[in-house]
Amino acid sequence: MKAVNQAIPKIDSMALVTGKPVYTEDLAPANCLVVKVLRSPHAFARILDIDTRAAIKLPGIACVLTHKEAPKHRFTVAGQSYPELSPYDHLILDEYVRYVGDAVAIVAGETESIVNRALRLLKVSYEVLEPVLDFTKAMDHPSVIHPEEDYENMVEIGSDRFHNLVSSEGFEHGDVDRELAESDLVIDREYHTRANAQAMMETFRTYTYYDHNSRLNVVSSTQVPFHVRRILARALGISASEVRVIKPRIGGGFGAKQSVVSEIFPALVTFITKKPAKILFDRYETFSSSNSRHEMQIRVRIGASKEGAIRAIEVNTLSNTGAYGEHGPTTVGLSGHKPLPIYNQANAFRFQSKVVYSNTMPGGAFRGYGATQGFFAVETAINELAAQLGMDPIALREKNMVRVGERMPAYYGEVLSSSALDRCLVRGKELIGWKEAFPSRLVSPTKVRGLGMAMAMQGSGISFVDTASAEVRLHDNGYYTLQIGATDMGTGCDTILAQMAADSLGCDLHQIIVHGVDTDNSPYDTGSYASSTTYVTGNAVIKACAQLVEQIKEAGAELLELSKQAVEFDGDRVFSLQEGKEISLNELAQRLVFGSNRVLSGTAAHSSPISPPPFMTGFAEVEVDLETGKVDLIQYVGVVDCGTVINKNLARLQAEGGIVQGIGMALFEDIQYNERGRMINNSFMQYKLPSRLDAGTVMVEFEESYEPSGPFGAKSVGEIVVNTPCPAIAQAVYHATGVWVRDLPITPEKILRELRETR
Amino acid sequence: MKIRVWINQKEYQDEIAPDTLLLDYLRAKGCYSVKRGCDTSNCGLCTVWLEGKPVLSCSVLAVRAENQHVVTLEGMQEEATRFGTLLAQEGADQCGFCSPGFIMTVIAMKKELDHPTEEDVKAYLAGNLCRCTGYMGQMRAIKRYLEVE
Numbered sequence: 001m002k003a004v005n006q007a008i009p010k011i012d013s014m015a016l017v018t019g020k021p022v023y024t025e026d027l028a029p030a031n032c033l034v035v036k037v038l039r040s041p042h043a044f045a046r047i048l049d050i051d052t053r054a055a056i057k058l059p060g061i062a063c064v065l066t067h068k069e070a071p072k073h074r075f076t077v078a079g080q081s082y083p084e085l086s087p088y089d090h091l092i093l094d095e096y097v098r099y100v101g102d103a104v105a106i107v108a109g110e111t112e113s114i115v116n117r118a119l120r121l122l123k124v125s126y127e128v129l130e131p132v133l134d135f136t137k138a139m140d141h142p143s144v145i146h147p148e149e150d151y152e153n154m155v156e157i158g159s160d161r162f163h164n165l166v167s168s169e170g171f172e173h174g175d176v177d178r179e180l181a182e183s184d185l186v187i188d189r190e191y192h193t194r195a196n197a198q199a200m201m202e203t204f205r206t207y208t209y210y211d212h213n214s215r216l217n218v219v220s221s222t223q224v225p226f227h228v229r230r231i232l233a234r235a236l237g238i239s240a241s242e243v244r245v246i247k248p249r250i251g252g253g254f255g256a257k258q259s260v261v262s263e264i265f266p267a268l269v270t271f272i273t274k275k276p277a278k279i280l281f282d283r284y285e286t287f288s289s290s291n292s293r294h295e296m297q298i299r300v301r302i303g304a305s306k307e308g309a310i311r312a313i314e315v316n317t318l319s320n321t322g323a324y325g326e327h328g329p330t331t332v333g334l335s336g337h338k339p340l341p342i343y344n345q346a347n348a349f350r351f352q353s354k355v356v357y358s359n360t361m362p363g364g365a366f367r368g369y370g371a372t373q374g375f376f377a378v379e380t381a382i383n384e385l386a387a388q389l390g391m392d393p394i395a396l397r398e399k400n401m402v403r404v405g406e407r408m409p410a411y412y413g414e415v416l417s418s419s420a421l422d423r424c425l426v427r428g429k430e431l432i433g434w435k436e437a438f439p440s441r442l443v444s445p446t447k448v449r450g451l452g453m454a455m456a457m458q459g460s461g462i463s464f465v466d467t468a469s470a471e472v473r474l475h476d477n478g479y480y481t482l483q484i485g486a487t488d489m490g491t492g493c494d495t496i497l498a499q500m501a502a503d504s505l506g507c508d509l510h511q512i513i514v515h516g517v518d519t520d521n522s523p524y525d526t527g528s529y530a531s532s533t534t535y536v537t538g539n540a541v542i543k544a545c546a547q548l549v550e551q552i553k554e555a556g557a558e559l560l561e562l563s564k565q566a567v568e569f570d571g572d573r574v575f576s577l578q579e580g581k582e583i584s585l586n587e588l589a590q591r592l593v594f595g596s597n598r599v600l601s602g603t604a605a606h607s608s609p610i611s612p613p614p615f616m617t618g619f620a621e622v623e624v625d626l627e628t629g630k631v632d633l634i635q636y637v638g639v640v641d642c643g644t645v646i647n648k649n650l651a652r653l654q655a656e657g658g659i660v661q662g663i664g665m666a667l668f669e670d671i672q673y674n675e676r677g678r679m680i681n682n683s684f685m686q687y688k689l690p691s692r693l694d695a696g697t698v699m700v701e702f703e704e705s706y707e708p709s710g711p712f713g714a715k716s717v718g719e720i721v722v723n724t725p726c727p728a729i730a731q732a733v734y735h736a737t738g739v740w741v742r743d744l745p746i747t748p749e750k751i752l753r754e755l756r757e758t759r
Numbered sequence: 760m761k762i763r764v765w766i767n768q769k770e771y772q773d774e775i776a777p778d779t780l781l782l783d784y785l786r787a788k789g790c791y792s793v794k795r796g797c798d799t800s801n802c803g804l805c806t807v808w809l810e811g812k813p814v815l816s817c818s819v820l821a822v823r824a825e826n827q828h829v830v831t832l833e834g835m836q837e838e839a840t841r842f843g844t845l846l847a848q849e850g851a852d853q854c855g856f857c858s859p860g861f862i863m864t865v866i867a868m869k870k871e872l873d874h875p876t877e878e879d880v881k882a883y884l885a886g887n888l889c890r891c892t893g894y895m896g897q898m899r900a901i902k903r904y905l906e907v908e
Contacts, residue, residue, distance in 0.1 A: 009844075009847040009848055009849075010850065010852060011845060011851065011856075012842070013846075013847035013852050014843065014844070014847065015853075015855075016843075016852050016854075016855025016858055017839060017842075017844075017846055017847060017852050017855065017858050017862060018832065018836055018839045018840060018843055019791070019793075019831070019833060019839065019845025019858070019859040020791075020792075021792075021794025021863075023794075023856065025791075026791040090894075113776075174847040192815035198890075199855045199890050200854070201794075201796045201804060201854065201856040201888070201889070201890055201891075202796075202856045203796075203801065204855070248852060249855065251794075251854045251855070251856025251857075252853075252854040252856060252890055252891055281798040282798050283796070283798045283799070284798060295813050364903035463899065489854060490854025490855060490891055491795070491853070492853070492855075493852065505843050550772070577840045605831070619798075628791075645815075647850070649848070649849060649850030649896075650850045651853060652850065652851040652896070653849070653853060653891070653892055653893075653896050655895040656892060656893035656894075656896060657853065657890075658891030658893070658896045659876055659893055659894050659895065660892075661890070661893075683798065683799045684797045684799055684801035684802055684888065685799040685801055689888055689890065691885050691886075691888060692884060692885060692887075692889075692894040692897075692898070693881055693882070693885050695893060695894050695895070697895075698893055716891070718761075
């Protein structure tokens with residue numbers, strides 16, 4: 001392998017670091033109408049009237065759109081494969097507004113200042129309704145958030161929307177009640193994880209225009225161009241063939257852009273006015289009118305013998321999907337399906353879940369997608385079990401964790417085909433200095449350092465659902481284009497897929513030109529989410545290249561007047577040693593465009609019946625000031641098994657970045673609302689992202705396994721890396737203070753309150 | 760109102776609204792490397808140099824640049840390539856959206872601080888947020904950059 005498993009810079013790097021205009025806003029034509037959205041000041045209200053007369057009269061205003069003008073085709077904004085598990089509960093503009101920040105009206109005009117003036121001139125009268133702000137009381141609340149008649153579920157998901165229940169599901173393996181009853185020790189705890197903002201640096205943005213064929217072109221910062229095409233077509237009531245979606249460079253997504261957030265507004269404006277239009281969400285809007293990580297309340301019960309053999313684990317999750325159900329029914333599943341299978345020695349598992357509406361900003365996709373919430377709960381409960389047993393938490397895990405070759409009943413019955421989890425535990429223990437520093441040490445009269453750890457898994461794509469295709473084509477200059485529908489959002493998937501193609505074709509990386517994504521030209525791909533790109537799209541690339549190699553051999557053999565079986569292809573030439581004949585790839589490529597009847601192009605799709613889990617261990621060292629409760633992260637060690645590491649730099653950066661996002665979730669990040677349902681921390685001034693002063697030292701290593709079904713032995717890496725910091729830091733804080741904080745984030749106030757109560 | 764300003768050594772004279780932000784003025788002049796990441800002067804994405812000093816162009820009125828010299832990443836291509844290559848070799852460009860502002864600050868830091876420690880570097884760059892990298896790869900690139908000369 002020449003390219004795979006190397007530390008290769010991203011192929012688009014130099015454009016990015018020299019500031020070239022490659023993002024959506026940079027590319028938007030100057031004559032775009034500026035589009036802005038009037039946002040609801042009420043958490044729940046019915047719009048009685050919108051007086052648009054003064055606004056529409058302003059010179060330079062192109063249109064003012066309200067729910068009366070907007071199409072009435074209900075849809076979900078969740079970028080998921082059709083038929084989606086998320087309910088069809090959205091309209092572009094609705095008669096009801098269901099959270100502070102929900103869309104009321106759309107204004108488009110020639111300049112930003114004129115649009116701002118028009119927004120101020122809109123007079124809206126509302127019938128204010130009683131909002132549901134406490135999601136734990138949503139089901140018994142007299143207000144019904146989605147009473148609309150055209151509400152629709154594509155798939156049966158156990159919903160009862162008249163009780164604000166979006167969905168409910170669960171599974172059981174073995175007899176949990178009996179195992180718990182017969183256990184020496186039962187841990188029964190409730191954990192609470194908060195809504196977090198994805199906070200990618202590039203906010204939501206889209207521009208739209210009609211092309212020479214009268215088709216709606218949508219250029220957008222999205223992770224899911226093909227889903228955007230389908231969803232926009234439905235929302236506008238037109239055929240998907242009339243919509244083209246293009247994804248330029250993206251300034252980060254982390255799941256936020258797996259929903260249709262900004263696209264619907266300029267699309268409707270262009271649809272109605274036939275003029276080009278653009279929308280740029282500001283940071284406030286990005287915080288308060290998009291989506292976030294789902295807030296969850298998770299009860300965990302674990303039964304174990306006094307020797308530390310886990311007999312049963314039960315997870316019961318209540319998830320707050322906010323005002324709309326996008327990604328609600330799916331994220332919640334991962335809070336059980338990911339943390340449970342890792343403790344495969346248990347005899348019984350039970351998972352129960354409910355997803356409820358409330359009048360807060362909708363949840364959505366955010367790296368980890370429910371697994372992160374589940375791992376905080378289950379791994380903390382395991383750590384609490386270790387403390388009660390007086391057992392080393394690493395030893396407890398080694399005794400109970402899943403091993404290669406075992407069937408995982410809590411993971412759809414899949415058999416574990418690759419794992420270096422055991423080595424990840426051993427290596428992490430060494431790197432953090434576990435033997436020397438466990439569990440805690442006093443570093444000054446008022447400061448204590450504590451160690452904590454956790455382990456986690458994720459999937460590699462959605463089994464039986466995710467579908468990726470790739471096309472690789474030989475050009476007359478001996479170069480290849482690799483067409484993909486997977487969306488590089490900064491992660492570097494264009495590069496790692498090119499690495500795979502280069503090794504599959506036996507050529508240099510620079511001979512591969514990667515192109516994506518344009519729904520008119522790119523082969524279908526569900527998009528970049530669910531940790532799918534390396535594993536699912538990677539396999540499609542390998543298949544497409546294998547097809548092309550066969551075609552090259554066939555064409556070469558024909559020109560050499562040999563049988564296909566008699567020739568070899570080494571990347572540079574088709575040859576037969578026996579016959580002493582050869583033709584270079586360049587010459588072959590030239591001959592194919594001169595009086596030829598052949599085109600050489602491999603196209604393949606891939607979907608997987610399994611989703612092999614990557615694994616990770618995380619180890620945290622924190623320093624807690626016992627007088628103030630302040631927690632400083634000193635160092636974090638992450639050891640990752642993502643199978644073969646395709647790109648050593650990019651995988652490492654994924655891990656470091658994911659860990660620091662996890663540190664933010666553990667210590668600071670918490671979307672908060674006031675008593676009227678208004679988000680109170682909707683800016684970087686108020687919502688704290690980890691800065692480089694907060695991240696301590698993060699050290700990442702890889703323990704590679706080889707996944708037989710993966711491309712070059714690879715599994716995923718994108719999401720697994722965010723799952724360990726919350727439980728590892730919670731345990732480190734416990735070792736430093738004796739206090740378990742079960743409600744994220746772990747703030748000084750919570751630590752001090754607990755400390756005072758226990759004293 | 761009328762202003763005269765030098766952007767990347769080229770003189771411009773324009774009629775602008777008094778409340779025009781330097782960020783918007785620079786983008787209107789084709790300096791697309793200058794990004795807006797927040798509305799509260801917290802993220803550092805819009806960092807440019809005004810008279811050789813890094814400023815947040817979202818918090819400076821364009822008229823404040825009257826008769827002054829502004830440098831954006833477009834006017835710093837050679838140095839951006841030098842440091843950017845090191846950043847790319849670490850894979851630490853990632854989505855790249857914070858890179859221009861970050862790189863403008865790093866180059867300013869190199870000019871301003873003599874042999875900075877790791878703590879000095881962190882403090883100088885504390886106002887440059889990045890959501891992708893977790894900062895470690897950026898630090899590795901900075902260390903190599905400072906070692907070079």
